[in-house]
Amino acid sequence: MPHDVKAPAAASTSAAPTPEEEARAVAQAKAAAVRRRLMINLMRIVLVAVWLGSWELAARNWIDPFYYSRPTAIWDRLVDWFSNGTSQGSIWEQISYTLREAVLGFVLGSLGGVVLGVVLGRSRFLSDVCAPFIKAANAIPRIILASLFVIWFGLGMESKVATAFVLVFFAVFFNAFQGAREVDRNLVNNARILGAGRWAVLRTVVVPSATSWILASLHSAFGFAIIGAVVGEYSGADKGLGLLINHAQGTFDAAGIYAGMIIITVLALLAEWLLTMLEGRLLRWRPPSAADSNPV
Amino acid sequence: MSQQKAPVIELHGATKRFRSGAGLHTAVRDLNLTVAPGEFVAVVGPTGCGKSTTLSLVSGLEPPSAGTVRVHGEPVTGIPDGVGYMFQNDAVLPWRSVLDNVATGPRYRGLGKREAREKAREWVARVGLAGFEKYYPHQLSGGMRKRVALAQTLVNEPSILLMDEPFSALDVQTRSLMQDELLRLWSGSGAAVIFVTHDLEEALVLADRVVVMTAGPATVKGVFDVPLERPRDAEEVRLTPEFLDIYREVWESLREEVQITRERGTGRAA
16 A cells, blocks of 8 residues: 555656655755755864863963963953053054055055056067066065165055055066956957957956956955055054054063954955955856855 | 959958968968958868968958958058958957947947947847847857857948858857858848858858868969859758759869868878
8 A cells, every 4th residue: 555655656756846846855955055054164163162272271281371372361352452452552543554554555556566467468568678677576575675665654654555565566466467468369359350449458358357367366465465564563653453463572462462463364354255245246247166056 | 243343352462471480381372352242252171271361361450461452442451441250269258248248349339338238239139139138158058159249240230241160169050050040140231251161061051152272371272153042041052952063063172172181181190
């Protein structure tokens, strides 16, 4: 008897699934995806807990917290900074100062890098003329320029913006250059036949096809902008997170250094998230990659 | 048939050499060819003989090394007015939707965004892609992308249409479908066409006149009138006895050149 009941059901699955069966299969797949996501997040939390727990335990029993600090001390320092302010004044003021320097350097540096990269990428003559200078400029350990900029522009914001600019510029320039150079000749010829002048080719073919190259460089470029701003503050400043960290180093305050590091990391992650959103918007036309079709 | 009218395209002794490594490579030599208004000319020749170079000369993308190229009676310097060019590889902009891709030509030629899109919408429908206006090229099949390229070219209403093996990447069924589509869109447009292909069957199905090129460096070997009536059905016309007669005649001429190219190929391989 059960045999008789089962047979038609098996036949119907092998032919075409009924709506109910399909709905059930979809629901099952959804549930599996949710379970998987939960599992991944759970594992992440466990990893962080094990790491912080072992650090805390070690600092309380074996290693010297004066040198290595411990998670609870760092947390206390963050709470202290945000509720009572820092040795240099309000923490928000420091954050906004460093962030303004980084963003300004990032915007100016990427604009400069894109413009010069695209122009040189499209002009064989100019790029041949400039090639040795660009190689040399790229070989300079540019972070040292931070000291020079303090002498030139003083302790204010300008010297940090300049440092961030220099770091960002080269990161973006090389990608924009490569992107402009690798434009499909076919696309350019087609645009010219369709009636495009030089400027229209640049605007509608070269820049869009270099965009994926440029966007890829912007991810690392914002990191560079923050590094530039913080190192600039290190070399001499009257405000900012770099100064805060420098001060913590001067007073052997390991927890203060960690706390500053955490704040900067959070800023960089926020910027990364914004850039990813921008990228998704600008590159909507691209075919989805294999990575995107994974169950999330 | 329309030989009395002033030709739209004239090549006289046109030669094109490219620098290749240390030496010079001659792609086409001493090429003589005229095309009358509204005439459909197919150029066939062995693979890699320099057929495409002929189109680059007419389109003004490449200047000739020697000889003259005239379009509408004027020597070609830069891209002449009224030329449309369909490339062998996909040249549609991958970051633009179907509609905006078709609208690029009118936009480049100074039309406002609204008018350009209106014109484009009409052509998208005419090539049979109505409903796909918002799709991006990567979401379309190879044949559909060719339709986009066709609309992109035809929306400018060219008086000269250059086509460089546009359907060679398509499967056989899609190809003959596209051939029909091309004949339908071309008839009544009054455009002169140079259609480059290595497929003799395709050349005979489409053209009024077939030009056979020699193995590279290419020059004109023979010119054959195609005595098939229009309108033609790309699928049906291949089966008629007239088609087989002319096929045999042209193939006789083309075969030697294909043979030469093959021997060179095997010589290089050995």
